[in-house]
Amino acid sequence: DAGITQSPRHKVTETGTPVTLRCHQTENHRYMYWYRQDPGHGLRLIHYSYGVKDTDKGEVSDGYSVSRSKTEDFLLTLESATSSQTSVYFCAIKPGTSGYEQYFGPGTRLTVT
């Protein structure tokens, strides 16, 4: 258990509304990531953070923004949700010790109607 929680776990929202997903970790890891999972695509990186207020774009960042004002929290915002953003969103951390593997939260299932 990497001490990662995500909220909400499920959300249904309407097209055009803003949505914020939260990832919270308890172990002060520097690196945090947001992915989306869609059938046939595996996981694709949206944004990542390498420290407080330090973030960068991933492969599928269009339509998403992130913020990290505290080490423990990494927020993903959909400014104006679209149906193509219906997906399962996973947060991950990288401990930074040997191996460089990532550990994942339980996910948030987002449906945009």
Next chain:
Amino acid sequence: AQSVTQLGSHVSVSEGALVLLRCNYSSSVPPYLFWYVQYPNQGLQLLLKYTSAATLVKGINGFEAEFKKSETSFHLTKPSAHMSDAAEYFCAVSEPTGQNFVFGPGTRLSVLP
């Protein structure tokens, strides 16, 4: 750039039979390689990792994988499938720095009684 292919989006085996899930990667630098498992409605759990030490890597739940540089492969095996192994399996590759962590599309494993 890193990339991962997984041959077979769905693999079925009988309980007690050999499990073989295929992963091939492309990397311009010596890779780190990972296998993750995802049970329904859960996050991803690390099964095993290769980080340039022994080429045969043992993981949890009786799984193992062999890194073959000449074949650019990192196939996952288990001698005898259990019903509890039914899940989706993802292969991933990263650079030794931990950058460019890329997932394959996944293989769903079904175990038949």
